[in-house]
Structures are given as C-alpha cells and as structure tokens.
Amino acid sequence: MSPSRRAGSRPPFRLPRVAALTPGRGGQPRLLIDAPSGAAEIYLHGAHLTSWIPRGGDEALFTSRRAVFDGETAIRGGVPLCLPWFASGPDGERRPSHGWARIMEWELRCVESRPDGAVRVLMALEHDGLSLLYEIGVGQELELSLSIGNRGAAPRSVEAALHTYLRVGDVTAVRIIGLEGCEYADKVAGGAVSVQTGPLGVRGPVDRIYESGAPTTVLDPALDRRVRVSPTGAAQTVVWNPWSSGAAALADMAEEEFPTMVCVETARLGRSAALLEMGETMAMGARIAVEHL
Numbered sequence: 359m360s361p362s363r364r365a366g367s368r369p370p371f372r373l374p375r376v377a378a379l380t381p382g383r384g385g386q387p388r389l390l391i392d393a394p395s396g397a398a399e400i401y402l403h404g405a406h407l408t409s410w411i412p413r414g415g416d417e418a419l420f421t422s423r424r425a426v427f428d429g430e431t432a433i434r435g436g437v438p439l440c441l442p443w444f445a446s447g448p449d450g451e452r453r454p455s456h457g458w459a460r461i462m463e464w465e466l467r468c469v470e471s472r473p474d475g476a477v478r479v480l481m482a483l484e485h486d487g488l489s490l491l492y493e494i495g496v497g498q499e500l501e502l503s504l505s506i507g508n509r510g511a512a513p514r515s516v517e518a519a520l521h522t523y524l525r526v527g528d529v530t531a532v533r534i535i536g537l538e539g540c541e542y543a544d545k546v547a548g549g550a551v552s553v554q555t556g557p558l559g560v561r562g563p564v565d566r567i568y569e570s571g572a573p574t575t576v577l578d579p580a581l582d583r584r585v586r587v588s589p590t591g592a593a594q595t596v597v598w599n600p601w602s603s604g605a606a607a608l609a610d611m612a613e614e615e616f617p618t619m620v621c622v623e624t625a626r627l628g629r630s631a632a633l634l635e636m637g638e639t640m641a642m643g644a645r646i647a648v649e650h651l
C-alpha cells in the first residue's frame with residue numbers, strides 16, 4: 359500500500375455520522391454516505407462516485423458488475439472524471455485514455471452535513487501542474503462541481519468530462535431530449551458531423567459528441583422515470599452506449615449490461631477546451647435530478 363493511500367484513507371478531520379470511510383470492493387478506500395436526503399458511494403481512486411440513491415428512490419447510476427477495483431484500473435460505471443484530456447486528447451496521442459484523474463487517488467478534504475439533509479464532499483488532487491477540486495453534493499439531487507486551476511509555469515489547454523453513467527431500465531426505449539437541432543460528431547461514423555433531428559433514441563452503438571452544454575432529459579419509461587442532467591460551464595454533451603458489440607470488447611463490462619445504461623457526459627473538449635493562463639481556474643459541473651414520469 360502506498361504512503362499516499364494510507365494518508366488518503368484517514369482524513370485529518372471528523373466525519374459526520376452519516377458518512378463512513380471503509381474498505382470497499384477490492385479493499386479500496388471508499389466513502390459511504392447515508393444521509394436524510396440521499397445515499398452514495400465514492401471511491402478515493404479517481405474520486406469516483408459509483409452509486410447515488412436519492413432518498414425514496416432507486417439507484418440512479420450504472421456500475422458494471424465486472425468493474426475492476428484494483429486501485430489502478432478506471433472503474434467501469436458511476437462517474438469517471440476525464441481530465442485533463444478526453445479519449446486520446448486533441449492531438450490523438452495522449453495516454454492514458456481519458457487522462458490521469460480517474461486513475462489516481464484523490465485526497466478527501468471535507469465531508470459535511472448540510473441543513474437540507476444533503477452531504478457535501480470535497481476532494482482534491484494536485485498533479486502535473488494542475489490543482490483539482492471536486493465537490494459532490496449528495497442529496498435528493500446530485501451536484502457535481504469541478505474546479506481546475508493551472509499552477510504550472512505556462513498557459514495550458516485542459517479538456518474535461520463528467521462521464522456520467524446513468525442506469526436505465528431499457529435503453530432501446532429511452533428518449534434523450536434537449537439535443538434537437540445540435541450539431542454532433544458521430545464517432546461510430548468515423549467522426550462525421552450531423553445535426554440531431556428529434557429526440558435521440560438508442561438502436562445500436564452510440565458515441566456522439568454534441569455541441570451543446572444545455573440541459574438534457576433522459577426519458578426512461580421502463581423505470582417510469584426521467585433523469586435531468588443540467589450542466590454548468592460545459593460546451594459539449596457526449597452520449598455513449600457501446601451496444602452488445604462494444605460491450606463484448608470491454609473486459610470490465612458484461613455484454614448483456616448495455617441495455618441498462620447510457621452515458622450522458624458533461625464536457626469541454628477539442629476547440630472548446632479551457633485555455634488556462636498561469637494561476638487561472640475554470641469551473642464545470644452538472645446537477646442531476648430523477649423524477650417520476
């Protein structure tokens with residue numbers, strides 16, 4: 359066990375009684391929240407939220423039963439943080455895929471109960487000249503806020519995505535609303551650019567980068583609910599479902615799991631990447647709400 363892991367496992371502050379830091383899957387350090395307005399599970403590896411259950415509701419996030427919890431691999435599901443680049447980055451040559459933030463251990467800075475029955479969790483990571491702060495509000499709604507500061511000696515460009523895996527009942531019955539009229543790059547079609555007409559349905563592999571930072575709603579009749587994703591500070595929304603063919607190629611996702619998830623990712627990518635001057639900070643976030651149909 360690395361010294362940083364030992365340090366990260368024992369926060370130098372008292373946790374509120376609605377929170378516990380216990381070993382999770384694979385023995386990995388994990389924060390459990392069970393608050394009056396919602397419950398959640400957050401791994402320090404990647405500051406990775408793997409579960410959120412608003413009080414009175416059901417699990418809102420998808421995490422694969424084949425997800426790997428070894429403190430090295432990115433966890434398949436929940437909310438991976440793609441940072442400071444997305445996929446292989448703007449030049450197509452960056453490694454690891456989706457950046458280093460999702461595969462490093464974050465420091466737990468603060469966990470506090472809020473008067474509205476929610477819990478606020480603050481996590482931090484300093485690496486490669488960047489200072490990252492990630493605030494997760496666990497309650498009836500889920501609030502995700504990222505702050506990215508350039509502490510290096512030169513301006514730099516930063517891509518970011520909150521790669522939210524939403525749990526759905528049947529992805530083939532899902533309709534995603536809010537992207538109508540938006541241009542998108544279709545990665546399944548080699549990056550061809552199209553314009554969305556009508557609500558988005560999933561009838562095969564979907565991997566699209568929409569030029570939209572506006573709210574979207576995932577209508578999920580099979581679970582009798584709608585999930586609203588409301589971004590702030592974003593320029594793109596990525597929608598991904600690997601379908602059976604894509605899932606079969608992933609070691610950490612079962613082929614038959616694809617109908618139960620869809621990723622709706624809040625992002626700033628490519629030409630919309632944040633150009634941060636020395637000392638400058640940018641913020642991006644998303645608020646997620648689940649409602650009955």
Ligand SMILES: O=P(O)(O)OC[C@H]1O[C@H](O)[C@H](O)[C@@H](O)[C@@H]1O
Nearest residue numbers: 432455456545565596597598621
């Ligand atoms: O397998 P991962 O590295 O976690 O990436 C999973 C997916 O992330 C995003 O949605 C990308 O647009 C996809 O192209 C990629 O397949």
